[in-house]
Amino acid sequence: MKTKKLINAGADAVDEMLQGVLVAHPRHLYAVEDVPRAIIARNGPRKGKVGLVIGGGSGHEPTFLGYVGKGLADAAAIGNVFASPPPDPIIACAKAVDGGAGVLFMYGNYAGDVMNFDMAAEMLALDEIEVRTVLTTDDVASAPADQREERRGVAGNVFIFKAAGAACDLLYSFDEVERAARHANARTYTMGVALAPCSLPQTLKPNFLIGEEEMEIGMGIHGEPGVARESLKTADAVTDELMDSILREMKAERGDRVAVLVNSLGSTPMMELYIMMRRVKARLDEAGLVIHTSLVGNYCTSLEMAGASITVMHLDDELQRLIDHPCDCAMFAR
Amino acid sequence: MAITTKDLQHLFALIAGDIAAQRDHLCELDGAIGDGDHGLAMDAGCEAAAKAVGGLDPAQAAPTAVFNAAAKAFLNAVGASSGPLYATAFMRAGAAVKDKPELSDDDFVRAFAVMAQGIQERGKAEPGEKTMVDTWKPAADAALKVRASGSALAECFDMADRAARQGCEATRDLLAAKGRASRLGDRVIGHIDPGAASAAIIIASIAKFARHRDG
Numbered sequence: 001m002k003t004k005k006l007i008n009a010g011a012d013a014v015d016e017m018l019q020g021v022l023v024a025h026p027r028h029l030y031a032v033e034d035v036p037r038a039i040i041a042r043n044g045p046r047k048g049k050v051g052l053v054i055g056g057g058s059g060h061e062p063t064f065l066g067y068v069g070k071g072l073a074d075a076a077a078i079g080n081v082f083a084s085p086p087p088d089p090i091i092a093c094a095k096a097v098d099g100g101a102g103v104l105f106m107y108g109n110y111a112g113d114v115m116n117f118d119m120a121a122e123m124l125a126l127d128e129i130e131v132r133t134v135l136t137t138d139d140v141a142s143a144p145a146d147q148r149e150e151r152r153g154v155a156g157n158v159f160i161f162k163a164a165g166a167a168c169d170l171l172y173s174f175d176e177v178e179r180a181a182r183h184a185n186a187r188t189y190t191m192g193v194a195l196a197p198c199s200l201p202q203t204l205k206p207n208f209l210i211g212e213e214e215m216e217i218g219m220g221i222h223g224e225p226g227v228a229r230e231s232l233k234t235a236d237a238v239t240d241e242l243m244d245s246i247l248r249e250m251k252a253e254r255g256d257r258v259a260v261l262v263n264s265l266g267s268t269p270m271m272e273l274y275i276m277m278r279r280v281k282a283r284l285d286e287a288g289l290v291i292h293t294s295l296v297g298n299y300c301t302s303l304e305m306a307g308a309s310i311t312v313m314h315l316d317d318e319l320q321r322l323i324d325h326p327c328d329c330a331m332f333a334r
Numbered sequence: 335m336a337i338t339t340k341d342l343q344h345l346f347a348l349i350a351g352d353i354a355a356q357r358d359h360l361c362e363l364d365g366a367i368g369d370g371d372h373g374l375a376m377d378a379g380c381e382a383a384a385k386a387v388g389g390l391d392p393a394q395a396a397p398t399a400v401f402n403a404a405a406k407a408f409l410n411a412v413g414a415s416s417g418p419l420y421a422t423a424f425m426r427a428g429a430a431v432k433d434k435p436e437l438s439d440d441d442f443v444r445a446f447a448v449m450a451q452g453i454q455e456r457g458k459a460e461p462g463e464k465t466m467v468d469t470w471k472p473a474a475d476a477a478l479k480v481r482a483s484g485s486a487l488a489e490c491f492d493m494a495d496r497a498a499r500q501g502c503e504a505t506r507d508l509l510a511a512k513g514r515a516s517r518l519g520d521r522v523i524g525h526i527d528p529g530a531a532s533a534a535i536i537i538a539s540i541a542k543f544a545r546h547r548d549g
Contacts, residue, residue, distance in 0.1 A: 057413075080378075082369045083414035111513040112415035115456060119409075119418050142517040152517065200371055203361060207370045222369035224514050225521055 001206060003199040003304070010202035014058045014080055021065055025330035028069045037078040037085060038092035039065050043328070044074035050168045050177045051075070051097030054161055055090060055117075056107050057082040059198075060221060062331035063157055063300040064107075071327030071334075072165035073106075081200055081303075082222045084112035090120035094129055102130045102174035106164055106181060108153025109135040132174065134181040136160050138188040138311065140245050141218025141227045148186075154221050155263040155300035156188035158332075159313040159323065166325035184319060189249055190261075191242040192309030194219035194226065198266060198302050207305075217241060221265065221302040235272065239279040242310045247287055250314050254288030259323050261294070261311040266301040268308050273297065276308060292320055299332075336436040339392040341547065342400045349539040350384035353377055356535050364528040367515040372528040375414045380536075382411035383424070397437050401428030401445070415513060416529065419453050419466065426452035439487045443477050446494070446540065450474035461501075463511035464522065466529035473498040473537050488545045495541035502526060502534040 007013045018036055022029060032038040045051055054064045055077030064076040075093035079085035094103045105121065107113045114135070121131040136153030138160065143150040153160075163184035167177045194216045197206040207223035210216060215238070218226030233241075252258070262277045264270075273296045284291060292315055300309070313319065327334050353360075353376050360373030386407035387400050395403075405424035409417045427445040431437055437445065450470035454460075459467040476497035480490045505527040510516045515527070 079413040080371075080375070082371055083375060083412070084417070086410050086413040086417050088410055110415075111457075112413065112417070115415055115418035116413055119421075150517075152514075200369075200374070202374050203358075203370065205361075205365075205370070207365060220369075220514065220517070222514065223365075224368060225518050 003204045003206065005201060005204065007201050010200070010204070013201040014078065017058065017061070018078060021330070028328070028330040029065070032092040032096055035089050035092040037089040038075065038096065039068055039078060040075045040093065040096045041068045041070060041073065043070040044068070045097040045099055047099045048101055049099045049171055050101045050174050051094065051099055051103040052106065052161070052165050052168050053077065053090065053093045053097060053103055054106050055079070055085050055093070056110070056113055057084060057222070059303045060300055062298065066331030067158065067161050067165070067329050069327060069329030071169045071325060072329050072332070073161055074168070081202070084110065084116040087116055087120035087123060090117055091123055094120065094124050094131060095127075098129050102132065104164065104168070104177055104181065105131060105133040106136065106161060108157060109137050109149075109151060130174070132178050134164070134178060134185060136185050138185065138190045139220070140189050140191050140249055142220065145249055152220060154190045154192065155261055155309045156190040156311045156313065158261060158295065158299045159259055159311065160184045160188050162327065163319055163322040165327060166322040169325065169327075180318070180322065184313070184322070187314040187316075187319060188311060189246045190309050190311040191245045192219050192221070192226075192265065192307060193217050193238055193242060194265060194305055194307035195232065196267070196306035198223055198305035200303075215307070219307060221300065223302065223305065235275045236279045239276045239310065240283065243280060243283045246310065246312050247283070250312060252287065252289055252314055255290065257290045257292040257315040257320060258284065259293045259313040259315055260284070260291055261299060262296045263299045263309045263311065264297065264301065265305040265307040265309065266298070267304045267306045270297065273308060276310065280310060293323060335547065336438060337397070337442050337547070338436045339390065339395050339397055339400055342397055343387050343390070343392065345540065345543045346384040346387040346400070346404060348543055349536050350380040352535050352539045353380040353532065356532075360528055360532050363526055363531050366525045367510070367518060367522045368528065369514070372416070372532065375412050375416050376532045379408040379412040379416060379420060382407040396435055398428045398432045398434070401425070401431070415457070416532070419456050422452040422456040423449035440481065442487065443481045443490055447474040447478050457512065459512050462508060464505045464508040464515065464527045464530070465512050466527070466533040468505050468508070468527065469498045469501045469530040469533035469537065472501040487547065491541035491544035495538050498534045498537040502530040505530045
């Protein structure tokens, strides 16, 4: 079976996408000269501010490049589809956003990303640019709670990067930015479900097979198998299953506030996301939790995968302030 | 007979051709326990390495320059996890043969062994964790051992090739401790690790190269 995509050549998809992004968002973004995969915020980096570099594979748009702008990330290094960027664009990003106060790398916890960003950090140390790293690990499905640091980073990136970017914009010190970023990550939980596969532009073949009446709970955003394959259920039943896992881990108390993201993995439409959002609200009400802010839509996708994820960030006063802090990015503003 | 820059150019072209031929097969293996793009990454990396190496002037470039050019090209073409792993391997090989205008058989076996060591260190992986180390480590150990007993290069790499195949095949029964597959628990049992499989192809190419040279 072959999938249909509006592309030219599979091998050109990432670079042609980036050309389109720059044409669409000239007020927000530019690419480093001769390094087209190092995407920089026009109004982000400045002297004395910690620079925030995010990045990872393509195919998750608007993650990562959509969150580059004032008040959020200062740069994004872009890799091939579902593959980490190599060190070169990461280094170019770091140099472009270094304001003398340090550069923070933030990205999802995947082996390839860790190796490439670590190599970049080693090379930047030779240029005396101080780099620290905070990995995002919000995917509840990807490891047990006592191995939190082993987990993948998925849609919770949006809130975690948002909080860290705000801390940078508020001119927190390097230590304080790092602490706030770790704090944001520790209080963010995501669970996803996949209904139909995605396919890579280079192969046009489904990344995995799933029966007509089946769904996969805990699916990774690259099509990695999840925790369980079950028969397809109603939106409410699926939302309950995802929320059960999140609430069990979160250990919130009645009256606590949360930020919620109901995210499409690519081809699931707004109608279905809002149906889920309605149930999320009912479950949070039942637990006595207050929605401070909510996002519904395409925030961290997996090409055309059908399915959705739910993210809950357990707010406190500091995280609420950081989430509310204004930002102006190509595909996200507050 | 020493191994020259020209021979190494031939070797990198051979590897690129063999990986390209298995590109879709590697993607299928990866699809079972990962995201299905390992063949694309290895194909892109090996092709870039072969091209960069092929562009060197054999009269000017020593073997160390060949390995360093391969490392840089592979890394920048790929990213992913195979990028840093193979780039580190080639850089280590380059460092191991520094200042040599051409390689003796001992030099070549040593370069091969440090490649395996570099992959293991960059990936922080041990044998038995269902990674490319399960192919590279036994192959390197076999090549060193056979060479120490005085055997010809072709024989060293025939044994390395055999150990690589066995190591790769053994990943089928292992749980994954590294990479994306590590989150899948026992669902990876029954599937060969794609990184171990591409490593076995590369080592088979090197064995072919060694046979051709000795024969």
